[in-house]
Amino acid sequence: MLVFKFGGASVKDAAGIINLTKVVQKYAGQQLLIVVSAMGKTTNALEKLTKAYVDQKDDIHLIYNEIKDYHFHILSELFDPSHPAFDEVANTFVEIDWMIEDEPHDDYDFIYDQLVSIGELVSTRIVNAYLNHVGLTSKWLDVRGYIHTDNTYREGVVEWAKTCEHIQQDIPALLQKGIVVTQGFLGGTSENFTTTLGREGSDYTAAIFAACLKATSVTTWKDVPGILNADPKHFKDTVKFDQLSYTEAIEMTYYGAGVIHPKTIKPLQNANIPLLVKPFGDPDAIGTVISETAALYYEKPVIIVKQDQVLVSLSAKDYTFITEDHLSAVFSLFAANHIKINMMQVSALSFTVCFDYREERFDNLHNQLKQEFNVKYNNNLTIITVRHYKQEELKALIDDRTVLLEQLSRNTAQMVVK
Ligand SMILES: Nc1ncnc2c1ncn2[C@@H]1O[C@H](COP(=O)(O)OP(=O)(O)O)[C@@H](O)[C@H]1O
Numbered sequence: 542m543l544v545f546k547f548g549g550a551s552v553k554d555a556a557g558i559i560n561l562t563k564v565v566q567k568y569a570g571q572q573l574l575i576v577v578s579a580m581g582k583t584t585n586a587l588e589k590l591t592k593a594y595v596d597q598k599d600d601i602h603l604i605y606n607e608i609k610d611y612h613f614h615i616l617s618e619l620f621d622p623s624h625p626a627f628d629e630v631a632n633t634f635v636e637i638d639w640m641i642e643d644e645p646h647d648d649y650d651f652i653y654d655q656l657v658s659i660g661e662l663v664s665t666r667i668v669n670a671y672l673n674h675v676g677l678t679s680k681w682l683d684v685r686g687y688i689h690t691d692n693t694y695r696e697g698v699v700e701w702a703k704t705c706e707h708i709q710q711d712i713p714a715l716l717q718k719g720i721v722v723t724q725g726f727l728g729g730t731s732e733n734f735t736t737t738l739g740r741e742g743s744d745y746t747a748a749i750f751a752a753c754l755k756a757t758s759v760t761t762w763k764d765v766p767g768i769l770n771a772d773p774k775h776f777k778d779t780v781k782f783d784q785l786s787y788t789e790a791i792e793m794t795y796y797g798a799g800v801i802h803p804k805t806i807k808p809l810q811n812a813n814i815p816l817l818v819k820p821f822g823d824p825d826a827i828g829t830v831i832s833e834t835a836a837l838y839y840e841k842p843v844i845i846v847k848q849d850q851v852l853v854s855l856s857a858k859d860y861t862f863i864t865e866d867h868l869s870a871v872f873s874l875f876a877a878n879h880i881k882i883n884m885m886q887v888s889a890l891s892f893t894v895c896f897d898y899r900e901e902r903f904d905n906l907h908n909q910l911k912q913e914f915n916v917k918y919n920n921n922l923t924i925i926t927v928r929h930y931k932q933e934e935l936k937a938l939i940d941d942r943t944v945l946l947e948q949l950s951r952n953t954a955q956m957v958v959k
C-alpha cells in the first residue's frame with residue numbers, strides 16, 4: 542500500500558483539489574491512504590483566531606468569517622449548493638462557534654489545539670467529498686481515534702504501541718474497500734481531546750501510518766521539484782537531489798529545512814520505507830527519493846536558513862563562573878517550557894543559547910531565568926546552517942550581516958546572524 546501526503550500548498554484552492562484527484566487517479570488500483578493538511582495558510586489564520594479569542598479581541602469574528610468564507614468559496618467552486626459537503630463543513634465549523642462563545646480556558650496550548658485542528662478536519666471533508674464526486678471510492682477517517690498522543694498540547698508525543706495497534710486493527714480492511722482520507726498534524730488523547738503534533742506535522746502523520754502499515758513508500762506532494770540544496774524562496778540557482786540518504790535528510794530537517802517535518806524520516810528509516818518528495822504540478826517527475834542507499838554527492842553545499850531566532854546570554858547574578866549547577870537549572874527550564882535549543886556556547890562567565898522565538902513560551906522562560914541570572918537577549922535573528930561547506934562559501938552567505946555566534950565542525954557550519 543502507498544501513503545500520500547498533500548500539504549497546504551497543494552490544496553489551497555479548488556484547482557488544487559481537482560489536481561489532487563488527477564494525481565490520485567494515476568494510482569487507481571493501488572491501496573492508498575491519503576493524509577491532508579489544512580488548506581493554504583489556514584493554520585496561520587486559525588493561530589490568529591486563537592490569539593484573538595484568548596485576548597478577547599474585537600476582530601475575532603472578522604478573522605473567523607474570513608476562514609469560513611475561504612472554505613465555502615472553494616466548496617462552491619467544486620459542488621452544487623445541494624451537495625452534502627456544505628453541511629459536513631458547516632457542522633465542523635460549529636465546534637468553533639461553541640468554543641468562542643465561552644470564556645477562554647487558561648491553558649493556551651490546549652485551546653490552540655482544539656481550535657487550530659479545525660483546519661485539517663475541514664480540508665479532509667472537502668477532499669474526501671470531491672474524490673467521491675469524481676467516482677473514486679473514498680472514506681473520511683477521524684485520525685484522532687488512531688494517532689494516540691499524551692496531553693502535551695501543540696507538541697503531542699505519539700504513543701506508538703497503541704497507535705500502531707489501532708491502525709493495524711482497522712485500516713487494512715478499510716483500504717481493501719477504497720481510498721482512506723485522513724487529517725495530518727492531529728492526534729487524540731485518552732480523554733478524547735485533540736492534540737497537534739507540531740507545526741508542519743502532517744508529514745510526520747504520513748510516516749506514522751506508513752510505519753504501522755509497512756507501506757511500500759510515502760509520497761509527499763509539494764510545490765517544489767523535490768528536495769533542493771536550499772530553499773528556492775531564499776536562493777537562486779538551487780539544485781535538486783534525485784536521491785538523498787535518510788541520514789542527510791534527518792540532518793537537513795533537524796537544522797530547519799522546512800520542506801519536511803523533522804520527525805518524519807526516522808520512523809521511515811527504521812521500517813526501511815522510502816520517502817518520495819514529488820511536485821504536485823508534475824506528478825510523473827521523479828522528484829527526490831530518500832532511502833538508505835542514496836549516492837552521496839554534493840555539487841553545491843546544503844544551506845538551511847532558520848529565521849525568527851532569539852539569542853539569549855545568561856550570566857550568574859554574583860558574576861561567578863558558569864557551573865554545571867547553573868547549566869542544569871537552565872536546561873530544566875528549557876525542558877519545562879518545551880523549548881528546543883538550536884545552538885549554545887559556554888564561556889567562563891556566560892552561557893549563550895539560541896532558539897526559535899515563540900512569544901508566550903519565551904516570556905515565560907524569560908521571567909523564570911531572570912530570577913537566577915542576568916539575562917540579555919536579541920531577537921529577529923537568523924541561523925544559517927551550511928552542510929558540506931567550503932570556507933570560502935561562507936563569507937558570501939553572510940554578506941554584510943553581523944555574525945553573533947559561529948560554530949564550525951568538519952561537515953557543518955552554523956552562524957547566528959543579525
Ligand atoms: N531544501 C529545500 N528544498 C525544497 N524546498 C524547500 C527546502 N527548504 C525549504 N523549502 C520550502 O519548503 C516548501 C515546501 O514545504 P511545505 O511548505 O511544508 O509544503 P506543504 O506544506 O505543502 O507540504 C517549499 O515551498 C520551499 O519553499
Ligand SMILES: N[C@@H](CC(=O)OP(=O)(O)O)C(=O)O
Binds near residue numbers: 549660725741
Ligand atoms: N496545517 C499544519 C500541518 C502541516 O503539516 O501543514 P503543511 O503540510 O501545509 O506544512 C501546519 O500548517 O502547520
